[in-house]
Amino acid sequence: MLKIALPSVFVLAIGMALSVPSIAEEPVPAPKPLQVPGNTRFVEGVDVPLRKPVPEKAAKASAKQERVEKAACDLAGAVFEIRTPISGEQSGDAGCGIEEPVAVTAIETGAERVNFRGTVTISCDFAKIVTDWVRSDVLSISEKHFDARIETIATGPGYQCRRRNNQPDGKLSEHALGKAIDISGFRLSDGTFVSVEKDWGKDTKKGRFLKTIHASACKRFTTVLSPEGDAFHQSHLHLDIGCHGKDCTYLICQ
Ligand SMILES: [Zn+2]
Known part of the structure; x- marks a missing residue:
């Protein structure tokens, strides 16, 4: 496994709580404070949601405008809807928002369809990477390991306007830009559930x-955090395309 030491700027998060998106079958673990002196691991997942409620999203664009936008966001293989831009002000934090949000509910390839559990709101560019990964990698990996196919990926909501810690000036989570997704498991067509928390x-x-x-x-995203990453990722995989390092060449795979 690739492990890259991070600059001390990533030393974060004492006493922060994890808020895992609600996924009915995977109970959210109790908050676990990170009390590891000298811990330099990336702890994105300890993000705490802002207390401000997210306002109702803006009125939907006209059908014509949606068609234009859909053409702009070419997501071959994804079952999705274009959403109107999400502004930071709308979300209660100027730093948050997505210019080209899409709401993805499933990924298709040929006759196969893999549903997301719930709607995942992410940016168009991130959705492309997720879609390609599911179609090209996830499905073929499942074929090699199981006789059944993947029916559902237990995903979080994607977009969440939140910062990496309780500090109002803390760094934004990639979730706040629609460039991150959490996955807690995979439901197979024979009813089997592969749980990150239980099976990792x-x-x-x-x-x-x-x-x-x-x-x-780890070959497609710049940040991949698993239960091995830290105490805050015991229940899910966190994937994002955040920039690490001066020239965005660092990869975090743990
Ligand atoms: Zn996450």
């Missing part, structure tokens, strides 16, 4: 599947 790290078919999924994600 085990020498089982499910455990090996998750390891392979993780490795494939």
